[in-house]
Structures are given as structure tokens and as C-alpha cells.
Amino acid sequence: xxxxxxxxxxxxxxxxxxxxxxxxxxxxxxxxxxxxxxxxxxxxxxxxxxxxxxxxxxxxxxxxxxxxxxxxxxxxxxxxxxxxxxxxxxxxxxxxxxxxxxxxxxxxxxxxxxxxxxxxxxxxxxxxxxxxxxxxxxxxxxxxxxxxxxxxxxxxxxxxxxxxxxxxxxxxxxxxxxxxxxxxxxxxxxxxxxxxxxxxxxxxxxxxxxxxxxxxxxxxxxxxxxxxxxxxxxxxxxxxxxxxxxxxxxxxxxxxxxxxxxxxxxxxxxxxxxxxxxxxxxxxxxxxxxxxxxxxxxxxxxxxxxxxxxxxxxxxxxxxxxxxxxxxxxxxxxxxxxxxxxxxxxxxxxxxxxxxxxxxxxxxxxxxxxxxxxxxxxxxxxxxxxxxxxxxxxxxxx
Ligand code: UT7
Numbered sequence: 001x002x003x004x005x006x007x008x009x010x011x012x013x014x015x016x017x018x019x020x021x022x023x024x025x026x027x028x029x030x031x032x033x034x035x036x037x038x039x040x041x042x043x044x045x046x047x048x049x050x051x052x053x054x055x056x057x058x059x060x061x062x063x064x065x066x067x068x069x070x071x072x073x074x075x076x077x078x079x080x081x082x083x084x085x086x087x088x089x090x091x092x093x094x095x096x097x098x099x100x101x102x103x104x105x106x107x108x109x110x111x112x113x114x115x116x117x118x119x120x121x122x123x124x125x126x127x128x129x130x131x132x133x134x135x136x137x138x139x140x141x142x143x144x145x146x147x148x149x150x151x152x153x154x155x156x157x158x159x160x161x162x163x164x165x166x167x168x169x170x171x172x173x174x175x176x177x178x179x180x181x182x183x184x185x186x187x188x189x190x191x192x193x194x195x196x197x198x199x200x201x202x203x204x205x206x207x208x209x210x211x212x213x214x215x216x217x218x219x220x221x222x223x224x225x226x227x228x229x230x231x232x233x234x235x236x237x238x239x240x241x242x243x244x245x246x247x248x249x250x251x252x253x254x255x256x257x258x259x260x261x262x263x264x265x266x267x268x269x270x271x272x273x274x275x276x277x278x279x280x281x282x283x284x285x286x287x288x289x290x291x292x293x294x295x296x297x298x299x300x301x302x303x304x305x306x307x308x309x310x311x312x313x314x315x316x317x318x319x320x321x322x323x324x325x326x327x328x329x330x331x332x333x334x335x336x337x338x339x340x341x342x343x344x345x346x347x348x349x350x351x352x353x354x355x356x357x358x359x360x361x362x363x364x365x366x367x368x369x370x371x372x373x374x375x376x377x378x379x380x381x382x383x384x385x386x387x388x389x390x391x392x393x394x395x396x397x398x
Pocket of ligand 1: 045049
């Protein structure tokens with residue numbers, strides 16, 4: 001009997017197949033910093049409690065002029081610069097988020113337009129803090145099937161807008177920010193080697209943000225007791241137990257699928273929820289905690305954005321080399337969890353590289369035209385309506 005090759009064998013041996021490589025990365029965080037000491041003035045808490053129970057010291061908070069789409073756009077623009085890809089080359093934009101600006105249009109569509117990515121499909125993906133890994137896997141599958149060549153996957157959140165600032169058990173944990181990667185088809189084996197995506201909706205009430213669309217809002221179990229519309233609710237200790245269980249399991253499963261072992265892993269980029277969760281996962285896997293990227297001291301939990309932000313910082317710090325095997329692992333509302341193994345296929349971050357000059361200028365022109373094109377279209381529609389009203393014509397007749 002011919003044994004099926006593992007996904008990793010197929011990727012490594014080069015079977016004339018198509019592989020999805022990360023070729024660009026970028027992050028964007030708001031300037032405004034909210035420290036633990038600032039929080040002491042808002043809820044009954046202390047810097048000492050937050051630091052020792054979570055590892056967080058400060059987080060970024062979006063200003064009124066910033067949004068999920070604007071942060072995601074900035075991260076995507078940086079990733080496109082590194083990849084030296086034009087907006088017109090993008091086939092697909094996925095934004096993983098729990099804090100979209102609208103139910104629709106998606107944040108992905110807003111970003112698609114502002115980039116001038118006129119040939120791209122765009123949608124938002126809801127898988128809470130696992131969303132970025134889900135998004136990369138969706139893009140990977142689309143690339144490997146040959147249906148697309150270039151995808152931008154973004155994790156972007158404005159968590160500060162859905163926090164209950166009177167609930168000290170959640171408001172101290174989260175922050176705002178965005179991270180993005182560009183994935184491209186290549187015949188060079190490597191890139192995304194395997195992924196494990198999982199969900200257990202029986203834990204839906206452990207972590208939620210109720211919104212419109214419930215069967216019966218007044219009776220919905222989401223709205224019982226402490227669950228409030230558009231506000232985050234979390235049963236922290238239950239989520240903590242769930243997270244420490246699934247991280248190790250899903251990493252081992254993803255490695256097995258890729259035909260690798262823990263010894264082959266250079267770096268784990270986990271969702272940044274709590275330093276104690278990362279330490280516990282490292283202990284369970286008997287891996288040195290230094291092999292886990294951790295930056296939640298400065299950003300807190302940025303949900304779907306945490307993995308790409310941590311990835312960008314690891315690259316910037318020179319912690320990732322060509323051919324390194326990386327693991328992404330996310331967990332959160334749904335409940336959902338996801339792990340992915342990637343073989344890093346591009347040279348380490350090229351300091352200050354922002355693509356060829358001509359392509360860079362074309363990208364800037366595309367952003368400029370998209371911004372002004374949208375304004376002109378809106379002004380045009382307003383003038384049209386005004387003229388129609390003056391002429392006494394109904395808009396429908398036109
Ligand atoms: O990204 C999505 C996934 N999310 C997570 O993975 C989060 C997982 N959970 C956690 O990280 C932790 O459960 C928390 C950080 C949320 C809470 O830490 P904990 O050690 O599980 O604390 P706890 O909920 O068991 O609360 C212990 C005590 C309680 O007081 P009593 O009842 O023992 O008197 C809380 O009221 O700590 C109290 N407490 C606080 N005290 C000061 C809870 N929040 C705070 C606070 N400041 N901010």
C-alpha cells in the first residue's frame with residue numbers, strides 16, 4: 001500500500017506544487033498608551049495585580065480618528081512595502097476581527113478600497129482571537145488550489161470600544177492594534193506546512209460580545225445576568241483552563257501533520273492573552289519559554305491582531321531566519337483555537353527595505369487616488385440628489 005505523504009513531505013520534496021509563503025509583514029498600533037497606573041483611576045485594581053496575574057504593563061488605545069479599518073490599512077500598507085507588491089496584484093483581502101466598524105460593509109472592503117486593490121475579493125472573518133490563524137489558512141488553501149496568487153491577511157482590533165470599563169476582570173486585559181501579512185504563491189517548497197482549525201461552540205457563553213441578530217434578545221442566554229449588548233463578557237478562569245489545554249494539543253497535532261517534532265521548532269508565536277498561559281504551555285511542552293514570543297507587557301491582548309504584531313516584532317528583533325520552522329497558535333471566543341506550522345521562506349527582515357522606488361510610488365499613487373476617488377464619488381452623489389430635488393424628480397425615476 002502506498003502511504004500518503006505528509007503535507008510537509010509534499011512541501012519539502014517539491015512536487016511541482018504551489019506553496020503559500022509569507023513575503024511581507026507590517027503592524028500598526030495607536031500612539032496613545034494606557035498604563036496599569038492609569039487603570040487604577042478607572043477601576044479598583046493595581047499595577048501589581050495586573051502585572052503578576054497577566055504580565056501586562058500597558059496597552060495601546062485607539063484615538064477617535066482611528067478605527068479597525070484605519071489600523072488594518074496601515075499594517076497592510078507596511079506589509080505591501082516589504083513584499084514590494086502593488087495593490088492591483090492583490091487577489092484576496094481577509095480581515096480577522098471581533099470589532100468590525102460595521103456588520104457590513106466589512107473592514108476588509110473598506111481596506112480594499114483604500115488600498116486601491118481593484119481586483120481583490122474582501123471579507124471579514126469572525127473567529128475571535130484565533131481569527132488570524134484561520135485567515136492565513138483560508139488564504140493558504142486558496143493559493144495552493146491555484147485559484148489565487150496573492151493574499152493579504154490582517155488581524156485588526158479596536159477592543160477598547162467593546163470593553164465594559166467598569167468590569168475590572170476584562171478591561172485591564174485588552175488593547176488595540178493591527179498586524180498584516182502578504183502571502184504569495186511560489187513553486188519553492190515551504191511556507192505554510194500545516195494547520196489545525198477547531199471550534200467548540202458549547203463554550204459560546206464563556207467569552208462573548210452579544211450583538212444584533214439573536215433569536216430573542218430579551219431571552220437570549222447571552223443577555224442573562226452580566227452579558228450586555230456590544231460589551232465583552234468573559235469567564236476568565238474557565239477560558240484560562242481551556243487555553244492551557246488546547247495550546248499544547250493543537251501545536252502537537254499541527255506538527256504531526258507537518259511531519260515535524262518540537263525539536264524542529266525555532267519559535268512559537270502564540271496569541272498574547274496572559275503571560276501565565278504562555279508559561280504554562282511552555283512547561284507542558286517542555287520547551288524553553290524563550291522559544292515563545294511574548295510582547296503582551298506592552299500591548300496587552302489585541303485579540304486577532306496579537307499574533308501578527310508579535311510576528312512583526314520577532315522579525316524586527318532578528319529572531320527569525322530563513323528556513324526556520326515557526327508555529328502560530330491562537331485561542332479564544334467561539335470557543336475556537338488554531339495552530340499552524342510555517343517554514344519561513346524569505347530572507348530575514350531587510351532593514352529599511354520598502355520595495356523598488358517605482359513600485360513604491362505606484363502604491364502611494366494608488367492610496368491617494370482611492371482616497372480622493374471616494375470623496376469625489378460621494379460629492380457627485382450628493383450633487384446628484386440635490387439637483388434631482390431641485391428639478392422635482394424622484395431618485396427612483398432616474
Ligand atoms: O483572548 C481571549 C482569551 N482570553 C484569555 O485567555 C484570558 C484567560 N484568563 C485569564 O487570563 C485570567 O483568568 C484573568 C487574568 C482574566 C483573571 O486572572 P485569575 O487569576 O484567573 O483571577 P480570578 O478571576 O480567579 O480572580 C481572582 C481574584 C478575585 O477576587 P476574589 O474573589 O478572590 O476576592 C477577583 O475579583 O482577583 C480579583 N480580580 C482583580 N483584582 C484586582 C479580578 N480582576 C482584578 C483586577 N484587579 N483587575
